Amino acid sequence: MxxxxxxxxxxxxxxxxxxxxASATTDLRAAIDPLIGIDYKYGGSTTSGFDCSGFTSYVFAKFGIDLPRRSVDQAAIGTKVAKDELRPGDLVFFNTNGKTISHAGIYLGNGKFAHASSSRGVAIGDMNDSYYSTRYVTARRILDQTKYEKIAVEAPAVEVSAxxxxxxxxxxxxxxxxxxxxxxxxxxx
Incomplete structure (x- = not known):
């Protein structure tokens, strides 16, 4: 006894x-987080390696959304969004080659975005980082309000009682x- x-x-x-x-998360973060750390692979669009547009295409395909394969083509779809009106799930685009849009990522909120970096693989970047802030070009909203609320809005935390x-x-x-x-x-x- x-x-x-x-x-x-x-x-x-x-x-x-x-x-x-309990910690709350979104379906979008649940799709992205397991991919963090996967190596960069030019032309890659699978978990064996991603390039930037392969990564964005892979993530959104999980939600039934097909994106064009190249970042420059992804930047031509959806609705243009001002940088100060970004919300999680928006695509963000950068000019990293000095010519045209050459890099894409998925905005996560609070100035952070997920992307496949050629130097770090899939990672979380900071929009205010000197490298990305000077190369930012545009953003596109591809989620309508219903999809946004379903996959990118944090669900209320669940109270766990002892x-x-x-x-x-x-x-x-x-x-x-x-x-x-x-x-x-x-x-x-």
């Missing part, structure tokens, strides 16, 4: 550690219970 009381106390402490809000703790036993209760179980064990009961 002493072991059972100790077990119940340990379980109530353990579940108490989980009380509070299991109520068993009432604490005082020392006399534990002693009586332990003594009774020891006597029962001695007499084969």
């Amino acid at each position: 002493k072991k059972a009381a100790s077990f119940l106390l340990a379980m109530s402490i353990a579940f108490g550690a989980f009380a509070g809000s 299991v109520p703790a068993a009432p604490a036993a005082d020392a006399a209760d534990v002693a009586r219970t332990t003594e009774a179980s020891e006597l029962a064990a001695e007499h084969g009961l």
